[in-house]
Amino acid sequence: MNATDPTVQKTTGILTVPEAAEVLRARPIAVSRLVALGLLAYNRSADGVPLVIEGDLQRYLGAGSRNMAMPSYDGGWFxxxxxxxxxxxxxxxxxxxxEVEVTDDHVREMYEKQGKTSYLTAGIRITPAMRDAYNAGAKTQADGKVRPSGTWMSVDPAKDPLATLSAGQRYFVAALREHAKRYIDRKPSETIGLSPIERLYASPDAFQAAVLNAVKQARSERIVQTEWRMLPEFPHKKFSVRKELRFADIPSDFENEIAFIGSKAF
Structure with a gap:
């Protein structure tokens, strides 16, 4: 980060965020987002005002304005x-x-491997049907609009790129955003008075911290069902069998998948 004396800004090609937003014909928050993503350099004046170097802005425009589209937001968040x-x-x-059956033999095996406890956890093998549900994508219509899986709506993908994502990818978009907001709401902040989305994009460090935490939490997303079981050899003992389906196990390559989804979520 570079700090600049406010008195020399106008004569050295240095813009405030609102001024940079005018050049881009965008809202100031869109400029803060580009800085948080590392597409524009992070600079502050000596008194802490965010600044944009005009040369950086021109280079960004000259390179094709990559990742310019601002995700839809309302009320201070997405x-x-x-x-x-x-x-x-x-x-x-x-x-x-x-529909996944846990057999008596499986219960016995878990009982032996999990410390002979009455509370057992069964990891679930991902089936092709589960993966198909996750990968269900949007259907393109004759007018160029798309119908996202699981909905009856027609969406212009140019206006809402999320419409082209699969059902599972949209699930993770929502999960990442939820976890990022929880992280921001918990963290003490020097940016008192800013909305959550402004705090998310307050700096590259703040953005990376929130996103990394969101990804970490997203790895733990799961669906759980519990059933009680008994075995003939233990007539007076009940076993609580917890079936867990981890969302992170569904994509064939979760790391690449979540990196792609993160680029769309924020």
Whole structure:
């Protein structure tokens, strides 16, 4: 980060965020986002005012204005709409999970391997049907609009790029945003008075910290179902069998998948 004396800004090609936003014909928050993403250099004046070097801005424009589209937001955070509704996917995965049979032999095996406790956890092998539900994509219509899986709406992908994502990818977009906001809300901040989205994009460090935490939490997303079981050899003992379906296990390459989704979520 570079600090600049406010008195020399106008004569040295240094812009405030609102001034840079005028050049880009965008909102100031869109400029803060580009800085947080590392597409524009992070600079502050001596008294802490965010600044943009005009030369950096011109180079960004000359390179094609990469990743310029600002995600939709409302009320200080990313907008929630039907594209963010993961209920249809979760319902379908719950149905698949309910169909997974845990045999008596499996209960015996878990009992031996998990310390002979009555509370057992069964990891679930991902089936092709689960992966198909996750990968269900949007259908392109004759007018060029798309119909995202699990919805009846037609969406212009140019206006909402999330519409082209699969059902599972949209699930993770919502999860990443939720976890990022929880992280921001918990963290003490020097940016009192700013909205959550302004705090998210306050600096590259603040942005990276929130996103890394969100990804960490997203790895733990799961669906859980519990059933009680008994074995003939233990007539007076009940076993609680917890079936866990981890969302991170569904994509064939979670690390690449979550990196791609993160680039769309924020």
């Amino acid at each position: 907008r929630t709409d039907s594209l963010s509704d993961s209920a249809p996917l979760v319902k379908k995965l719950r149905e698949f999970l309910a």
